[in-house]
Amino acid sequence: MQLFEKRVRDSFGHQSFMANIGATMTTVARGIAEISFDFHERLTQQNGFVHAGAITSIMDSACGYAAMSVAGADTDVLSVEFKVNLLAPAVGESFVARAQVKRAGKTLSVCAADAFAIRNGEEKLIATMLATMINVVQEKS
Amino acid sequence: MQLFEKRVRDSFGHQSFMANIGATMTTVARGIAEISFDFHERLTQQNGFVHAGAITSIMDSACGYAAMSVAGADTDVLSVEFKVNLLAPAVGESFVARAQVKRAGKTLSVCAADAFAIRNGEEKLIATMLATMINVVQEKS
Amino acid sequence: MQLFEKRVRDSFGHQSFMANIGATMTTVARGIAEISFDFHERLTQQNGFVHAGAITSIMDSACGYAAMSVAGADTDVLSVEFKVNLLAPAVGESFVARAQVKRAGKTLSVCAADAFAIRNGEEKLIATMLATMINVVQEKS
Amino acid sequence: MQLFEKRVRDSFGHQSFMANIGATMTTVARGIAEISFDFHERLTQQNGFVHAGAITSIMDSACGYAAMSVAGADTDVLSVEFKVNLLAPAVGESFVARAQVKRAGKTLSVCAADAFAIRNGEEKLIATMLATMINVVQEKS
Numbered sequence: 314m315q316l317f318e319k320r321v322r323d324s325f326g327h328q329s330f331m332a333n334i335g336a337t338m339t340t341v342a343r344g345i346a347e348i349s350f351d352f353h354e355r356l357t358q359q360n361g362f363v364h365a366g367a368i369t370s371i372m373d374s375a376c377g378y379a380a381m382s383v384a385g386a387d388t389d390v391l392s393v394e395f396k397v398n399l400l401a402p403a404v405g406e407s408f409v410a411r412a413q414v415k416r417a418g419k420t421l422s423v424c425a426a427d428a429f430a431i432r433n434g435e436e437k438l439i440a441t442m443l444a445t446m447i448n449v450v451q452e453k454s
Numbered sequence: 455m456q457l458f459e460k461r462v463r464d465s466f467g468h469q470s471f472m473a474n475i476g477a478t479m480t481t482v483a484r485g486i487a488e489i490s491f492d493f494h495e496r497l498t499q500q501n502g503f504v505h506a507g508a509i510t511s512i513m514d515s516a517c518g519y520a521a522m523s524v525a526g527a528d529t530d531v532l533s534v535e536f537k538v539n540l541l542a543p544a545v546g547e548s549f550v551a552r553a554q555v556k557r558a559g560k561t562l563s564v565c566a567a568d569a570f571a572i573r574n575g576e577e578k579l580i581a582t583m584l585a586t587m588i589n590v591v592q593e594k595s
Numbered sequence: 596m597q598l599f600e601k602r603v604r605d606s607f608g609h610q611s612f613m614a615n616i617g618a619t620m621t622t623v624a625r626g627i628a629e630i631s632f633d634f635h636e637r638l639t640q641q642n643g644f645v646h647a648g649a650i651t652s653i654m655d656s657a658c659g660y661a662a663m664s665v666a667g668a669d670t671d672v673l674s675v676e677f678k679v680n681l682l683a684p685a686v687g688e689s690f691v692a693r694a695q696v697k698r699a700g701k702t703l704s705v706c707a708a709d710a711f712a713i714r715n716g717e718e719k720l721i722a723t724m725l726a727t728m729i730n731v732v733q734e735k736s
Numbered sequence: 737m738q739l740f741e742k743r744v745r746d747s748f749g750h751q752s753f754m755a756n757i758g759a760t761m762t763t764v765a766r767g768i769a770e771i772s773f774d775f776h777e778r779l780t781q782q783n784g785f786v787h788a789g790a791i792t793s794i795m796d797s798a799c800g801y802a803a804m805s806v807a808g809a810d811t812d813v814l815s816v817e818f819k820v821n822l823l824a825p826a827v828g829e830s831f832v833a834r835a836q837v838k839r840a841g842k843t844l845s846v847c848a849a850d851a852f853a854i855r856n857g858e859e860k861l862i863a864t865m866l867a868t869m870i871n872v873v874q875e876k877s
Contacts, residue, residue, distance in 0.1 A: 537819040537866060539838075539839075539846045539866060539868060541838070541839045541846060542839075556821075556823070556861075556864060557821075557823045557824075557861070564821045564823060564864070566864075579838075579839070582838060582846070582848075582866065584819060584821060584864065584866045586821060
């Protein structure tokens with residue numbers, strides 16, 4: 314495992330909220346991150362679909378880790394802002410968010426993510442995000 | 455309790471994801487909704503702050519219920535899209551999202567929400583959302 | 596020329612603001628629209644770059660016409676909302692916005708657009724948009 | 737006139753695009769900026785309403801100058817991103833964008849703007865923006 318992947322996976326492992334929603338990091342590569350979770354009733358909204366907030370959460374983390382994968386080794390990444398369009402109800406057996414860096418700057422990165430529902434082995438696009446992330450150089454302790 | 459409040463609170467009660475993150479609906483009025491949760495370690499990201507996705511989730515639900523509070527009695531509300539700016543780390547004992555309808559249309563509503571961290575009794579603005587909601591007339595069963 | 600292209604080009608021809616900024620519709624296809632303009636000093640901001648508002652304007656129109664190209668023949672398209680990330684200064688001899696429909700719904704469409712600066716024959720990505728458009732059925736006169 | 741107001745008005749005076757659309761800066765105060773223009777046919781879209789891009793342009797500039805009004809004296813402000821909701825057709829004799837700083841950071845500022853159409857002396861909210869601006873320290877020449 315390369316150093317950037319180790320850093321990303323270590324940080325993801327510290328996101329208790331990702332564990333709470335059952336999310337795992339399924340892919341990390343330079344400028345790319347993919348996070349998935351299986352359907353669970355505790356993630357639903359009033360119609361039994363997965364809540365937009367749960368889908369947004371894995372898109373946000375995927376964007377952050379895509380940005381971190383191309384940032385300096387002493388750099389943490391925080392979300393400045395994001396915009397999400399919900400394209401279809403989140404109905405499926407599992408869900409995946411795939412993020413990629415659109416532009417990596419020294420301070421700010423812009424990332425895009427798509428989220429898919431997987432149902433009977435078929436993927437359907439259910440949401441898309443455009444996000445701005447900021448690199449924060451961590452002080453040595 | 456007025457009918458619109460009962461409808462909003464009933465729907466909120468069916469959002470399992472809100473229960474999962476410990477959220478309660480603290481206020482509903484015409485065009486206004488407020489949702490809160492207490493800090494819990496299971497909601498955190500890598501730095502121990504509350505994850506942007508958890509904050510976004512209560513802002514999204516608050517916007518949806520603000521819109522529902524002024525919609526017709528047979529109408530459900532779904533999120534079309536939202537944009538969130540994260541303004542400060544989500545550090546506090548509890549968190550509250552306050553949403554209001556900015557424009558209520560027949561089909562689409564535009565809502566704004568602010569989220570605050572409460573720490574030692576003081577509120578701090580930590581995030582702000584601008585969202586579009588769609589009214590969906592429910593078919594009689 | 597197919598009917599949808601004629602409808603799109605006729606509507607674009609009625610956008611005086613596009614003429615004002617020197618914009619032309621360079622491509623229309625099913626679900627796709629491209630609008631371009633050449634650099635002119637009257638389009639600049641304080642640093643001599645093209646103003647974000649001018650770039651946004653052609654991205655917005657391109658998104659709208661991409662949506663119109665797949666909408667019904669009696670349908671006009673209006674912008675509900677859009678979000679733009681400015682990725683690099685708008686410096687170049689000409690500028691082009693390329694939009695595509697990401698999801699075409701009966702009422703709402705979601706479109707994405709990228710804007711490029713062209714300088715010495717090379718294209719550089721300078722901005723990206725994620726937009727929601729609404730189909731409005733026009734009344735017969 | 738205070739120094740920050742002079743800096744803001746000087747910079748605005750260099751935005752040729754604002755002159756092109758007939759815009760004037762009607763108010764500047766600490767953390768606040770207001771930009772207006774009168775209706776002109778050259779600003780319209782296919783229905784004769786003012787183009788969303790023209791309204792967005794004055795909201796964007798107003799957000800930038802609101803941010804500049806509270807930034808350091810050697811600082812220029814550029815737009816990172818913005819999101820606009822169009823709430824009603826831009827129909828009126830004149831139009832005004834009012835921006836205020838929601839959070840001023842050392843590097844990034846978050847601003848909100850509302851745009852109004854003025855018709856027969858009455859103001860109507862037609863659009864709202866949430867924007868992120870970045871402070872760029874200018875090098876001495």
